[in-house]
Amino acid sequence: MSLQGVLPLNGLSGGEVLAYRPDHLLIAGMVDRGSKVLDIGCGDGDLLQLLESRGIDGRGIELSREGVNHCVAKGLAVVQGDADTDLVDYPDDAFDYVILSQTLQATRRPKDVLENLLRIGRRAIVTFPNFGFWRLRLQLLVGGHMPRTDNLPFTWYDTPNIHFCTIKDFVQLCDEIGVKMERAVALDSDGRPLRVAMPWWFWNMFGEQGVFLLSRGERR
Amino acid sequence: MRDMTGLTPKSTSVLRTVAPQERSEEHSHEVDHPSSLVAQFGADKPLKLDCGVDLAPFQIAYQTYGELNADKSNAVLICHALTGDQHVANRHPVTGKPGWWETLVGPGRPLDPARYFIICSNVIGGCMGSTGPASLNPATGKVWGLDFPIITIPDMVRAQAMLIDHLGIDTLFAVVGGSMGGMQALQWTVAYPQRVFANLAIACATRHSAQNIAFHELGRQAVMADPEWDHGCYADKGTHPHRGLAVARMAAHITYLSDAALHRKFGRRMQDRELPTFSFDADFQVESYLRYQGSSFVERFDANSYLYLTRAMDYFDIAGDHDGVLAAAFRGIQTRFCVVSFTSDWLFPTSESRALVHALNASSARVSFAEIETDRGHDAFLLDVPEFFEIASAFLDSAGKARGLKTVTGV
Numbered sequence: 001m002s003l004q005g006v007l008p009l010n011g012l013s014g015g016e017v018l019a020y021r022p023d024h025l026l027i028a029g030m031v032d033r034g035s036k037v038l039d040i041g042c043g044d045g046d047l048l049q050l051l052e053s054r055g056i057d058g059r060g061i062e063l064s065r066e067g068v069n070h071c072v073a074k075g076l077a078v079v080q081g082d083a084d085t086d087l088v089d090y091p092d093d094a095f096d097y098v099i100l101s102q103t104l105q106a107t108r109r110p111k112d113v114l115e116n117l118l119r120i121g122r123r124a125i126v127t128f129p130n131f132g133f134w135r136l137r138l139q140l141l142v143g144g145h146m147p148r149t150d151n152l153p154f155t156w157y158d159t160p161n162i163h164f165c166t167i168k169d170f171v172q173l174c175d176e177i178g179v180k181m182e183r184a185v186a187l188d189s190d191g192r193p194l195r196v197a198m199p200w201w202f203w204n205m206f207g208e209q210g211v212f213l214l215s216r217g218e219r220r
Numbered sequence: 221m222r223d224m225t226g227l228t229p230k231s232t233s234v235l236r237t238v239a240p241q242e243r244s245e246e247h248s249h250e251v252d253h254p255s256s257l258v259a260q261f262g263a264d265k266p267l268k269l270d271c272g273v274d275l276a277p278f279q280i281a282y283q284t285y286g287e288l289n290a291d292k293s294n295a296v297l298i299c300h301a302l303t304g305d306q307h308v309a310n311r312h313p314v315t316g317k318p319g320w321w322e323t324l325v326g327p328g329r330p331l332d333p334a335r336y337f338i339i340c341s342n343v344i345g346g347c348m349g350s351t352g353p354a355s356l357n358p359a360t361g362k363v364w365g366l367d368f369p370i371i372t373i374p375d376m377v378r379a380q381a382m383l384i385d386h387l388g389i390d391t392l393f394a395v396v397g398g399s400m401g402g403m404q405a406l407q408w409t410v411a412y413p414q415r416v417f418a419n420l421a422i423a424c425a426t427r428h429s430a431q432n433i434a435f436h437e438l439g440r441q442a443v444m445a446d447p448e449w450d451h452g453c454y455a456d457k458g459t460h461p462h463r464g465l466a467v468a469r470m471a472a473h474i475t476y477l478s479d480a481a482l483h484r485k486f487g488r489r490m491q492d493r494e495l496p497t498f499s500f501d502a503d504f505q506v507e508s509y510l511r512y513q514g515s516s517f518v519e520r521f522d523a524n525s526y527l528y529l530t531r532a533m534d535y536f537d538i539a540g541d542h543d544g545v546l547a548a549a550f551r552g553i554q555t556r557f558c559v560v561s562f563t564s565d566w567l568f569p570t571s572e573s574r575a576l577v578h579a580l581n582a583s584s585a586r587v588s589f590a591e592i593e594t595d596r597g598h599d600a601f602l603l604d605v606p607e608f609f610e611i612a613s614a615f616l617d618s619a620g621k622a623r624g625l626k627t628v629t630g631v
Contacts (some may be wrong), residue, residue, distance in 0.1 A: 036584075059581070068590045069611050072558065075618035077586040079577055089578040 020050050022191030023211060027099060027125050030183065030213045031056055035096035038121065040083045041103035045071035052076070059095075061086065084108045087116040095121040102209070104128045105161040115177060117214075123182070124214045130186065132166030132204040151208065167203050167210040174214065183213035244519040246314045247347075251522065252356055254281035254342070254349025255313040256306055259386045267344065267379050273369040277358060280383045281349025282306050282341035285325065286333030288389070294625050295389045296331060297380065298340040299397030299404035302529055303469075303521055305348035308340045309333075314520045323604050324396075330613040334628045335620070336393065343404075344379040345371040345529055347522035354455065354522035365524055366452035373400070373536045377407045381415070391415050393623055394616065398422035398601035399568065400529070403536050406576070410538055413553045418619040420612060422560045423601045425572035426546055426579070427537035432567060435475055436530040439468030443523045452524050465523040466514030473513045478564040478597035482506060546579035556622070557587040558615035560601075560608060567598040588615060
């Protein structure tokens with residue numbers, strides 16, 4: 001299945017598509033044009049830049065000053081800050097979408113962060129490394145060590161990732177706090193989406209990362 | 221601009237012990253006849269002050285660097301801090317020292333005169349050529365002294381806006397300022413949201429904290445306790461409360477630094493001696509340094525002006541002017557903001573900048589924010605801190621691109 005096939009990203013040429021990370025393209029495809037987006041942990045601002053090129057009003061939060069500098073140099077509006085402590089200061093309904101890309105597992109209170117995402121934004125897009133990925137399971141089972149991969153290169157003692165979860169765990173948390181899953185996609189090692197029709201256990205085993213589009217559920 | 225290179229630079233040795241000096245002859249002259257550009261505003265153009273007084277006539281002394289481009293889109297206004305003035309990037313006519321912000325303004329610097337038309341004016345109430353308590357009151361022929369009306373930060377900005385009108389500029393590409401200058405920069409966007417494209421607010425706050433008001437009161441009381449202050453009427457007698465003003469400056473100077481910076485710079489080292497003298501002489505280098513800061517300040521600054529400007533900062537409270545809701549002041553603003561704070565600044569701590577950033581976020585303004593790691597305290601914004609220049613350059617360059625300004629190389 002080709003990448004363009006699953007992404008509703010009109011107006012990007014093949015070359016442009018290759019210039020962006022596949023998960024960024026997937027996220028961009030979930031965001032409606034003209035909406036207002038907060039990207040938490042925006043790094044060097046690559047995703048924000050992609051969003052802005054698509055007529056989306058983007059803002060960012062980034063922990064590192066180097067990251068903030070890179071973003072500001074690109075003309076992006078990015079604030080140095082911490083997802084764990086700063087989200088409480090944002091007003092309700094300030095954004096159409098709040099994006100938390102590969103950051104949830106590094107927060108001290110993922111549940112609070114997730115609840116804040118859907119307070120600040122009408123929708124949230126969360127991506128995270130799936131700790132249920134078969135390679136990680138195998139490393140722990142056979143090697144007896146905490147798993148390390150290209151995407152998760154840290155040793156157990158210096159990793160910023162303190163709250164790993166599996167896709168299954170995340171789905172459970174969403175249920176627990178009454179968050180509605182509008183779309184869920186599992187990406188393979190190359191960042192390509194797995195076939196849509198597969199069951200959860202398959203995603204939990206073969207997805208290297210999960211991408212979820214969430215909205216406020218009934219119970220809120 | 222008149223040539224100011226003929227002035228002899230004074231000694232810049234910071235570890236000398238200097239007896240407090242009288243205000244210099246050069247300074248007395250600068251008050252009414254500044255060696256910079258001057259815009260005069262007559263009786264038909266009064267400055268409407270917050271205290272209810274219409275101030276007229278009045279003058280604003282200013283400096284410019286670079287050229288205004290054809291579509292007048294490259295003007296940058298720099299707002300100076302409490303004891304700064306319009307001499308941002310040229311030799312100071314009184315002290316002979318280099319401009320106070322040559323780290324930020326100059327060829328190859330974030331604000332390059334080859335790209336921008338840079339304006340800096342002495343604030344109203346100041347003492348380097350703009351009308352203030354040290355100026356002559358045309359109605360009496362005497363120095364204003366305490367007859368000068370109380371001014372506020374919004375008054376300073378209103379006067380600057382009249383200067384910008386006078387220069388024929390509609391929209392400023394950027395307003396830039398640190399400390400009290402940052403307060404003015406913020407006030408600019410609050411008062412004239414359509415006239416500011418980008419705003420670089422450094423080491424500042426949207427209101428003056430209780431602690432800062434307390435420090436200012438300490439300084440004012442030091443001035444007023446000097447018998448030579450004489451209820452502000454010292455000019456008539458040809459004296460100046462230099463001792464009180466020097467003490468005020470010494471106290472204020474401590475707030476501009478940090479414990480770590482003082483320790484690194486001076487520690488407990490002795491000044492030109494091995495052993496304590498068992499007296500109240502300046503045995504320690506840090507004492508000698510502070511005494512020098514106090515005494516060199518009084519030769520270029522007027523005591524009453526110090527009272528007025530510290531008061532203006534005390535009264536500053538943007539939220540207070542908007543029913544206590546800071547975000548309401550910035551609602552609908554299109555200006556791009558960059559807010560910068562410094563980790564060791566305890567006068568305008570990062571928490572103040574964060575409060576500003578949250579309010580700007582809440583009102584949907586485009587804002588960037590960075591906290592720069594340094595142990596140099598509040599003064600860091602005036603010093604050579606590369607991380608600060610990096611973000612200032614990044615912000616100004618990207619805003620310049622959005623504004624369609626040419627780069628220095630013409631691209």
